[in-house]
Amino acid sequence: MKEISQDRSPRTRPGGRTARTRHAVLEAAAALLAEASPADVTAAQIASRAGVNETTIYRKWGTKEALFTDALLTLSAERLVMTDTGSLRGDLLQVISRVAAFLGTPAGYSLAYMGATGVDATTTALREAFWADRFVKAQAIFERAVSRGEIASADAAQLAYEALIGTLHFRILARRCALDKDIAERIVDLVLCGLLDR
Numbered sequence: 001m002k003e004i005s006q007d008r009s010p011r012t013r014p015g016g017r018t019a020r021t022r023h024a025v026l027e028a029a030a031a032l033l034a035e036a037s038p039a040d041v042t043a044a045q046i047a048s049r050a051g052v053n054e055t056t057i058y059r060k061w062g063t064k065e066a067l068f069t070d071a072l073l074t075l076s077a078e079r080l081v082m083t084d085t086g087s088l089r090g091d092l093l094q095v096i097s098r099v100a101a102f103l104g105t106p107a108g109y110s111l112a113y114m115g116a117t118g119v120d121a122t123t124t125a126l127r128e129a130f131w132a133d134r135f136v137k138a139q140a141i142f143e144r145a146v147s148r149g150e151i152a153s154a155d156a157a158q159l160a161y162e163a164l165i166g167t168l169h170f171r172i173l174a175r176r177c178a179l180d181k182d183i184a185e186r187i188v189d190l191v192l193c194g195l196l197d198r
Contacts, residue, residue: 025057026067029071030071033106057144064122065120066126073115077130087150088148095138096187152181153197156195163194
């Protein structure tokens, strides 16, 4: 019971056992999702690989789906780092290339599926928090472009980011098309045309 008690008070020991337990569970869930579909992965398997009690998982996440979403959102946030390339076009090409590479993995595909279909309160909250964070990071890209004089305003940053990522999700997830360099550049240039016409 000691471990469960610590899981219920995560803010009291930052970087301590609670954080290590959470990290181990998220890593185990992400690894298993790279090997099998969400329906085939059980909480017992995750607990066994993470070295924790199965009750810990249900106490902290409530449902297997909420855990999967948390694991995959954490993984994607680590892999989809946005860095300054020196130009808006370069930044957007970097974003679309990294997102495409992630969506092409089993874990990335699972994230997109569960992120779009999950309706329980925990999954919804995790999804909203994830996209809020991505929009903040995307806003920074467009604000840098304003400071460089590439565009006049960053007011349409979120819409432009949605157009970029939405097109990518449709091509990879709905049509199952590969994203080569030429297509990536054309998608970015279409988004840029809309921004430059404003």
